[in-house]
Amino acid sequence: xxxxxxxxxxxxxxxxxxxxxxxxxxxxxxxxxxxxxxxxxxxxxxxxxxxxxxxxxxxxxxxxxxxxxxxxxxxxxxxxxxxxxxxxxxxxxxxxxxxxxxxxxxxxxxxxxxxxxxxxxxxxxxxxxxxxxxxxxxxxxxxxxxxxxxxxxxxxxxxxxxxxxxxxxxxxxxxxxxxxxxxxxxxxxxxxxxxxxxxxxxxxxxxxxxxxxxxxxxxxxxxxxxxxxxxxxxxxxxxxxxxxxxxxxxxxxxxxxxxxxxxxxxxxxxxxxxxxxxxxxxxxxxxxxxxxxxxxxxxxxxxxxxxxxxxxxxxxxx
Numbered sequence: 001x002x003x004x005x006x007x008x009x010x011x012x013x014x015x016x017x018x019x020x021x022x023x024x025x026x027x028x029x030x031x032x033x034x035x036x037x038x039x040x041x042x043x044x045x046x047x048x049x050x051x052x053x054x055x056x057x058x059x060x061x062x063x064x065x066x067x068x069x070x071x072x073x074x075x076x077x078x079x080x081x082x083x084x085x086x087x088x089x090x091x092x093x094x095x096x097x098x099x100x101x102x103x104x105x106x107x108x109x110x111x112x113x114x115x116x117x118x119x120x121x122x123x124x125x126x127x128x129x130x131x132x133x134x135x136x137x138x139x140x141x142x143x144x145x146x147x148x149x150x151x152x153x154x155x156x157x158x159x160x161x162x163x164x165x166x167x168x169x170x171x172x173x174x175x176x177x178x179x180x181x182x183x184x185x186x187x188x189x190x191x192x193x194x195x196x197x198x199x200x201x202x203x204x205x206x207x208x209x210x211x212x213x214x215x216x217x218x219x220x221x222x223x224x225x226x227x228x229x230x231x232x233x234x235x236x237x238x239x240x241x242x243x244x245x246x247x248x249x250x251x252x253x254x255x256x257x258x259x260x261x262x263x264x265x266x267x268x269x270x271x272x273x274x275x276x277x278x279x280x281x282x283x284x285x286x287x288x289x290x291x292x293x294x295x296x297x298x299x300x301x302x303x304x305x306x307x308x309x310x311x312x313x314x315x316x317x318x
Contacts, residue, residue: 003042004085006073007052008131009060009092016108017131018060018092019117023104033104034119039085052088060106061098066091070134071141072298074122075158076149086144089134122147123304126294140205147300155305164250170302172243172309176220179244179259186245186260187211187223190310191236193267197287200296201231203279207286207296209262210234212278224263232285233273236265242309245302264310 009018024033040055042048053064073086097106109117111131115124133139143161155170188211191199200207212227214220221239228234245260273282288296293307 002078002081002083003048004039004083005042005048005051005055006085006087007038007056007064007067007090008070008087008134009038009056009062009090010131010135011092011094011108013094014108016110017114018062018097019107019109019114020060020099020103021105022102035117036119038090048086048088052090056090056092059100059103060092062092062095064090065093068134068137069139069144070130071139071144072130072146073144074147074149082150084146089131122301123294125292126298126300126304129295130298138205145298145300155301157300157302166247166249168302169246169248170243170305171246172305173241176241176244176261179261183256183258184220184261185213185258187214187220187227188260188262189224189228189236189239190242190262190264190307191228191232191234191267192264192314193270193287195287196290198290198293199228199232199234199267200286200288200293202284202286203231203276203281209297220261221263224265228265230276230278231283233271234267235269235271237268238266239263240265240313242313243306262306262310264314 011018019035019037021035022033038055038059040051042051046054049067052067056062056064068089068091070087070089073084075082075084077083099106111128115128120127143159146158146160148156148158157168159166159168188209190209193199199210201210202208210228210232211224212231214223218226224239225236228236240263241261242264243262247258247260249256273285275281276283290307290311294303297303299306
């Protein structure tokens with residue numbers, strides 16, 4: 001497996017992002033000509049951070065003042081080789097840009113214009129959200145999320161933490177009957193108001209869907225009713241299964257599998273907010289357009305597939 005880095009280049013003074021265009025005659029290096037950012041292999045003996053600084057210097061002539069690990073990347077194949085690429089921010093000093101032989105043009109953009117211009121195959125709203133959080137250095141989780149673009153017939157993400165690899169597979173379904181008796185540790189809801197907006201909740205640092213862990217003797221539907229009331233102070237109806245995440249992890253040397261369920265639901269009542277008994281605080285609640293979900297909740301390809309299924313299923317039952 002080839003270790004690679006991808007560097008999003010940011011100038012604090014300009015508050016803008018650098019985008020570069022590859023030459024038409026460099027297909028063996030970067031494929032077709034496109035607007036992208038700096039990528040490259042991690043050379044033997046280098047750290048990822050050292051590779052970021054070297055690649056940015058070689059391809060743009062700019063000096064990197066600081067790197068920041070976005071805890072995010074992808075696994076893909078290129079020219080028959082499997083590549084594992086981790087994404088970084090590269091904070092650069094003001095300076096003259098000297099493009100290398102692979103590139104023919106460059107521009108500086110705000111994050112919104114940058115995301116529109118870049119040839120990016122993943123969700124662009126998610127990209128904007130991660131870059132904005134990265135600039136503020138607010139990505140604090142310990143694991144690195146790797147979008148797996150190799151596995152066939154599955155929507156999979158890997159989470160890597162100190163060499164341990166956990167997997168998350170998204171599967172759409174019409175019923176959770178097959179999961180009764182199995183370990184389910186989450187029941188979450190995509191809850192729509194009459195205007196078609198969806199509810200997200202922030203109890204600690206990050207936005208998420210409302211929901212939680214089943215208590216003994218509860219059905220999955222009872223869990224969701226209770227949790228969205230405790231966290232969001234809402235009443236819901238028309239609970240409809242749309243899919244689940246199958247999580248595979250190794251804990252204390254043993255492989256474990258558990259499940260995280262996803263429903264869609266209709267909000268019937270929005271009540272005055274109260275303290276969530278699980279956290280002792282009043283959570284923040286926010287209604288957003290469904291297309292904004294990955295901006296607030298960067299859940300990668302499984303999150304994108306989940307929202308696609310949620311909108312399709314909501315349309316079919318309305």
